[in-house]
Amino acid sequence: MGNWLVNHWFSVLILVVWIGLNVFLFVQTFLKYEKSDEYYYTREILGFCNRTLRKPLDQNLTFHKLVAYAICIFTAIHIIAHLFNFERYHTSQQAKDGSLASVLSGLSHHEKYGGSWLNPFQSPNMTVLYVTFTSIAGLTGVIGTVALILMVTSAMEFIRRHYFELFWFTHHLFIVYFLCLALHGFGRIVRGQTKDSMKESHPHKCAQSFEKWDHHDSHCRPPQFEGNPPESWKWIVAPVILYIFERILRLLRSQQRVMITKVVMHPSKVLELQMTKQGFSMEVGQYIFVKCPSISLLEWHPFTLTSAPEEDFFSIHVRAAGDWTENLIRAFEQHHSPVPRIQVDGPFGTVSEDVFQYEVAVLVGAGIGVTPFASILKSIWYKFQRADHNLKIQKIYFYWICRETGAFSWFNDLMISLEQEMEELGKVGFLNYRLFLTGWDSNIAGHAALNFDKATDILTGLKQKTYFGRPKWENEFSTIATAHPKSVVGVFLCGPQTLAKNLRKCCHRYSSLDPRKVQFYFNKENF
Amino acid sequence: WANEQALASGLILVAGGIVATVGRFAQWYFGAYSIAAGALVCLLEYPRGRRRKGSTMERCGQKYVAAAVKLFGPLTRNYYVRAVLHLLLSVPAGFLLATILGTVC
Numbered sequence: 001m002g003n004w005l006v007n008h009w010f011s012v013l014i015l016v017v018w019i020g021l022n023v024f025l026f027v028q029t030f031l032k033y034e035k036s037d038e039y040y041y042t043r044e045i046l047g048f049c050n051r052t053l054r055k056p057l058d059q060n061l062t063f064h065k066l067v068a069y070a071i072c073i074f075t076a077i078h079i080i081a082h083l084f085n086f087e088r089y090h091t092s093q094q095a096k097d098g099s100l101a102s103v104l105s106g107l108s109h110h111e112k113y114g115g116s117w118l119n120p121f122q123s124p125n126m127t128v129l130y131v132t133f134t135s136i137a138g139l140t141g142v143i144g145t146v147a148l149i150l151m152v153t154s155a156m157e158f159i160r161r162h163y164f165e166l167f168w169f170t171h172h173l174f175i176v177y178f179l180c181l182a183l184h185g186f187g188r189i190v191r192g193q194t195k196d197s198m199k200e201s202h203p204h205k206c207a208q209s210f211e212k213w214d215h216h217d218s219h220c221r222p223p224q225f226e227g228n229p230p231e232s233w234k235w236i237v238a239p240v241i242l243y244i245f246e247r248i249l250r251l252l253r254s255q256q257r258v259m260i261t262k263v264v265m266h267p268s269k270v271l272e273l274q275m276t277k278q279g280f281s282m283e284v285g286q287y288i289f290v291k292c293p294s295i296s297l298l299e300w301h302p303f304t305l306t307s308a309p310e311e312d313f314f315s316i317h318v319r320a321a322g323d324w325t326e327n328l329i330r331a332f333e334q335h336h337s338p339v340p341r342i343q344v345d346g347p348f349g350t351v352s353e354d355v356f357q358y359e360v361a362v363l364v365g366a367g368i369g370v371t372p373f374a375s376i377l378k379s380i381w382y383k384f385q386r387a388d389h390n391l392k393i394q395k396i397y398f399y400w401i402c403r404e405t406g407a408f409s410w411f412n413d414l415m416i417s418l419e420q421e422m423e424e425l426g427k428v429g430f431l432n433y434r435l436f437l438t439g440w441d442s443n444i445a446g447h448a449a450l451n452f453d454k455a456t457d458i459l460t461g462l463k464q465k466t467y468f469g470r471p472k473w474e475n476e477f478s479t480i481a482t483a484h485p486k487s488v489v490g491v492f493l494c495g496p497q498t499l500a501k502n503l504r505k506c507c508h509r510y511s512s513l514d515p516r517k518v519q520f521y522f523n524k525e526n527f
Numbered sequence: 528w529a530n531e532q533a534l535a536s537g538l539i540l541v542a543g544g545i546v547a548t549v550g551r552f553a554q555w556y557f558g559a560y561s562i563a564a565g566a567l568v569c570l571l572e573y574p575r576g577r578r579r580k581g582s583t584m585e586r587c588g589q590k591y592v593a594a595a596v597k598l599f600g601p602l603t604r605n606y607y608v609r610a611v612l613h614l615l616l617s618v619p620a621g622f623l624l625a626t627i628l629g630t631v632c
Contacts, residue, residue: 076542084546149532150532152535153532154528154531154532158531159528
């Protein structure tokens with residue numbers, strides 16, 4: 001637990017501050033309605049009242065989900081509270097027993113009294129359902145909640161993973177939700193006593209003598225009420241403007257021309273596209289969204305950039321993994337002229353920009369997750385060649401885990417060329433890589449055993465031999481910890497969640513408690 | 528998606544029903560009905576159906592609930608019948624504000 005806190009203290013701090021602010025605002029507004037005098041009579045009928053508060057700030061997916069859960073919880077509380085309110089308003093309207101509540105409810109909606117009513121239920125015939133669907137607050141509330149529920153059910157993990165387009169399009173119901181939220185308070189249905197009326201007949205003086213309000217000689221006049229101005233729009237206007245600004249920016253960026261400079265078809269149906277775009281600059285490990293209007297007008301798909309920033313083009317490697325990618329590969333295979341047009345939006349950053357800050361880096365790429373490391377390794381290589389002084393890295397341990405190398409033979413070629421260049425420069429120990437094939441069978445293993453003393457690996461052609469099965473992380477971490485007892489080691493993973501959990505545990509276990517000795521910091525790519 | 532939505536509406540029916548019953552709203556017996564109807568919908572919808580192609584993750588413990596669903600035979604296994612059943616079940620809950628959200632969902 002202590003180690004986890006050290007690694008994540010910043011996120012924890014932000015979360016604590018955010019939750020604290022939410023709680024504070026909730027309590028403050030609650031107390032305002034509970035205690036302050038303008039709402040004395042409102043409380044008489046209702047008991048108490050509360051409000052939905054949430055701060056729509058998006059930082060990343062986890063925060064987004066947290067905000068969504070908070071919205072759901074607060075919406076539920078809000079709905080339940082107002083359900084009680086409506087019931088109480090309804091019963092007070094129907095009560096004939098001359099109690100304070102019924103007198104307050106009788107305050108007329110008539111223009112003569114300046115519309116100073118308190119109870120939105122104007123006549124005993126109005127049912128709760130009627131008022132809900134004819135008042136602005138009720139109608140926007142119901143529509144907004146239905147939109148919210150549809151958004152939440154279509155965003156469940158199961159639907160997201162397997163029916164992504166359904167999730168994506170239903171999630172745009174957020175426009176309906178925010179519109180309803182902004183309009184929700186416009187009916188001014190929550191009412192408090194006006195200031196003038198408070199001066200004249202303060203509830204502390206007059207509440208007990210409510211039978212006498214209409215008498216000419218009483219000191220108290222019937223209280224006047226006015227509605228609260230709508231406030232929810234104030235909370236959401238700034239983020240909505242920011243969001244609109246971002247969408248416009250994205251649209252403009254995607255309209256810029258993309259020149260395709262080279263198209264390479266790799267074995268196992270992998271397409272490499274090298275492109276240039278004016279004003280495009282990238283960092284390592286970033287990704288771009290790609291749209292191909294001739295295949296689909298609405299779909300944007302993310303791809304990790306596989307080129308280094310030092311190169312004068314940017315490239316992506318596309319593997320056939322669904323109908324859009326298959327159509328794309330087929331379109332480029334058929335040598336149509338002109339080449340299909342591509343629109344690019346990005347680049348968007350991920351955590352791998354930190355990789356140059358560590359003295360020792362442990363890079364783990366599982367399956368398709370090896371793609372950002374192509375960019376990282378190439379970039380490190382360029383920096384190394386130019387003897388870039390900003391490069392703190394002394395040693396890289398690269399673990400590549402995949403079932404079979406077929407779809408990644410392009411990455412294989414990259415490793416071979418890196419290996420050769422390192423030999424030429426005489427720096428063989430800089431990059432240590434291990435390839436783990438998890439999809440091996442006895443045939444492959446037997447073949448490998450026979451060719452044991454060949455200089456290069458028979459499967460990959462690399463100098464380092466291929467390992468079969470999964471890596472034993474405890475051994476790897478303890479070897480690295482002993483080899484670098486005083487360094488800060490950055491561990492970067494792009495791969496499945498289970499592996500992330502494993503590596504995180506190892507990082508915590510092998511980081512020594514002494515901050516001067518070896519420290520492992522875990523960073524995970526999020527896709 | 529219909530499965531997720533139906534499961535969620537079952538839960539909402541139960542929640543609305545609890546609010547109406549506990550608060551002794553007018554016509555609170557609709558609330559009591561809504562709790563029962565919601566519980567039935569949840570029971571029927573909890574097992575996740577298998578996708579036509581690809582793998583499906585089961586919800587935890589769904590084996591036992593699935594046995595209960597199969598008990599009524601074709602009446603509850605057929606999706607069309609279930610759809611009509613859900614529609615009919617949700618109508619009485621529409622009479623009360625606390626539970627109308629469950630009806631709509």
